[in-house]
Amino acid sequence: MGSVLRRVLFFFRRNQFDRDLEDELRFHEEMKAHALADADGMSGDEARAAARRRMGNPLRLREQSREPWSFVTVETVAQDVGHALRLMRRDPAFTFTVLATLALGIGLNTAIFSVAYGVLWRPLPYPNSDRLVIIPTAQQTEKGIRTFWTWPPSSYEALWPRVTTLEHLAAYNSIDAQLTGRGEPLQLAALEVSPNFFATLGVTPARGRAFLTGAAAPDDDRSAIVSDRLWRTSLNADPAVVGQSITIDGLPRTVVGVLPPDFSFRPVVRIGALPEAEIFVPSRWLGDTRMNASLFLLGRMKPGVTLERAEAELTALVNDPSISPAGALDTAGTIARNVHIVARPVGLQEYGTESARRLLLILLGAVSFVLLIACVNVANLQMARLSARRGELSVRMALGAGRRRLVRQLLTEAVVLSLLGASLGVMLAQIAIYVTLPLVPPFALPRLGGIVIDGRVMVFCLGLSLVSTLLIGLVPALRVSGAAFGESLALHAGEARTTGDRQGERLRTLLVAGQIAITLVLLIGAGLLIHSFVRLTSVSPGFELSGRDGVVQTVKVALPERLYDEPERIHAFARGVLDRIQYLPGVTSASLVNSAPFGMPFIRDEFGIEGQPKPTLDVGQPKIDANYFKTMGIPLLAGREFTAQDTAAAPKVAIVSERIARDYFPGGPGKALGRRVRLGDRDQWRTVVGVVADIRQMGLEGDVQPMLYVPFQQERSGFVRFVAFVARTAAPASVAEGIRAEIRRAAPDLPIEITVTMDEAVAASVAQPRFRTLLLALFAIAATLIAACGLYGLMAYAVTQRRREIGVRMALGATRRDVLRLVLTRALRIVVVGVIVGLAGAAGVTRVLQRFLFGVTPTDPIAFTIVTLLLMAVGLIAAWLPARRATRIDPSAALRAE
């Protein structure tokens, strides 16, 4: 080890070394000249010249003297790299294969890593973001553990002054805001925030100020802060915007601040990430008793406070009855018995990434498998070439290149290949990200903005190329350094096959079998997802998609509370628009609903049946108009639809879905007719006039939802915040335009939120499974291709190596069939070994996919069987080509050649 230290020290004293060496050599030269002058009687100059001649090239001498000190000299590295590049040029097919394989492997990994890093690990754009937490509560009740992400305003008010582990505690509430008076009315994601929200995040607006806190706060209630994007797009990047007034939800608000460009806050809800908030308005929720003010609590822990400490304090506080969150309070205002409440802060970084995390880790695992297979292929190619290069290598050894030198040469070749492959891979990743990010379904990944190929991703990529260097360089290098190889070079140079060769081939066979095993695991994963996706998409949503009369076009609008505060106004608006839509050209039938399936908020609540104990079932409670079932194509099982006569003044009516009828009115759908039901506890009794089929409301993977439909015109509670107009039509595009025009005519300031057909909505609901299935399938296909190339390469090489043997067999009477069988059996044996290992591995690994599977188990026999057969077929095809070549060997030529 001392020598290493001395070399390191030498590195810092290079100049001194050069001077010393020069002095030393000059001294030597003079002594020599002196000796020559003494012996041969030369003059001083002659002697010096002679001495110099005899000492040879001084530069070379200096180089050689310096060499022992360096770890690897620049010269030999340059030599090795040059040699590697020459070799690559000489064999373009090999180079192309290797670079393409590596670029694919490294590129896929880099792309997926950049996504995973951006979504999961990139620090949030707030100072000390690791101290930011979201605080939910979890409650243990007899129904199990329920997590509540939101709190009532009263809990926030009570909690904040008493918390000691938090530096700040802010609250926010995700709302939609309508910006009017600046061009097209806009529906924007907005946040109602407590005034200390920005102080908690540690963000200061780029222009203007944050909201006022403390005693000044009430003066600030009519203010707003806007995002940089909104400022640029809708406010014309006006530098004097601070102090101006904008209209939000019909109310004037003063812009007090514009956020910095890199600010981003994406509220996350259960179904995924919402769009980035563009408008922030202050709210203190003082004395707010509205049910819908559900606040998310955002805390900043004091420095040095751990999550556990914060959890302990918050849990103690929330178990205090004056603070307890809504779900835990019974009507008497105390904590229900047997309820244990926990307030467990979640880092803002992790919050909302749970499902994305699992998916991304799986994808990362899948692509690292692909890279592994790619590297094995390259290592195999290198080894095959090594045998072909035996001549070159033995010449180099004969010329005095030590084993270490040869190993270094091979590793250098691996480094050059890896680095070139990595650079191509980065380009590939860049393209992949550029092409696929727009295809990522909305809500699928939070923080998409954080996905870029930057320094850290490059470091990861370099790390990958290092790993691949080791994988593709070390195996051949070890072979060269092994004793058998040297002997094979020295002693058996003339013979076609040697011990070392056979060893190498055995190793390569094992590697190819390993490749097949890994490929099978990936393929089975993809197969499971595909099977599951087929199952999922064959589920009927319960209503008719594309039918004889065309598709269902829906146009959704949000009704702001401040403009539509009375049921009369809502009904008048909805009725007015619907009346005109019905007569639009191309519309077969039209209706409206407050919560259209697949994509609109959906509330399940209790209901009551006259003369029966309170049902335990929670049901969906859509408000609909006449002709809804006809328009949607939901089968009517008994009774009638609502009609225009079911007005607010008419007797109260309801329609139940099949599930309710079956569970509570046994004996066929007709039994429910004439019975009376109600919404919740305080509603009037409503007579059941019809029974319809169940539908799926939120997605195909869920169960059918029990529904209790009531007429829109009989809904008085004022909770209708959304209306979706639905129309069955064969010309969805023009009808959608027509509906939008009607809405604009009736309410010019109302932004139209969503215009989709039900087919599109259902397709969008499976966009995430489709996307992940597609990705995993692509990776599996890439792996299969690479592994097939590996098997092909191995068999082709084996056939070349065994030309003579095959020739002898054929000369001795083996038919082409026999030869074919010989090669294919060998290939099949490798494939079978790989498949057995792969099946065992898959059985162990596919459990991680459990959460993403629908209607199939992780050991789904269909997926396992089909995929295994598929891979074996691919393996046979890959072996078939070299096998056929083997049958074409001319025995006489093969024997003569040796």
Add this chain to the structure above:
Amino acid sequence: MKEAKTRSKNELLPGTLEMLILKTLSIESMHGYGIAQHIQMLSADVLTIEEGSLYPALQRMLVKGWVLAAWRVSANNRRARFYTLTAAGKKQLGVEESRFSQMFGAIMRVMKTT
């Protein structure tokens, strides 16, 4: 550049050069020129040590810690770099000597057999 492996007609057996240098230095500290002279003289001009082998060998031995180098004044009153044997160098000399005599004996046995 090509691999540089210059070898003289009177090529030494591999590893012998180091042994000869160690042996020379075990007598007294010496500069490079002196070492070359010493070996050439004692071998009656059979072994000529080329500079291209001598100085890299000395550097190798410095790296391995067998010798130390220091500037001193030479016999003819010139500044010269003197090499001194270290303890590790002395030990190495023993190793090299025994290996050499083993090798030498082996070769001689082969050569004597008729």
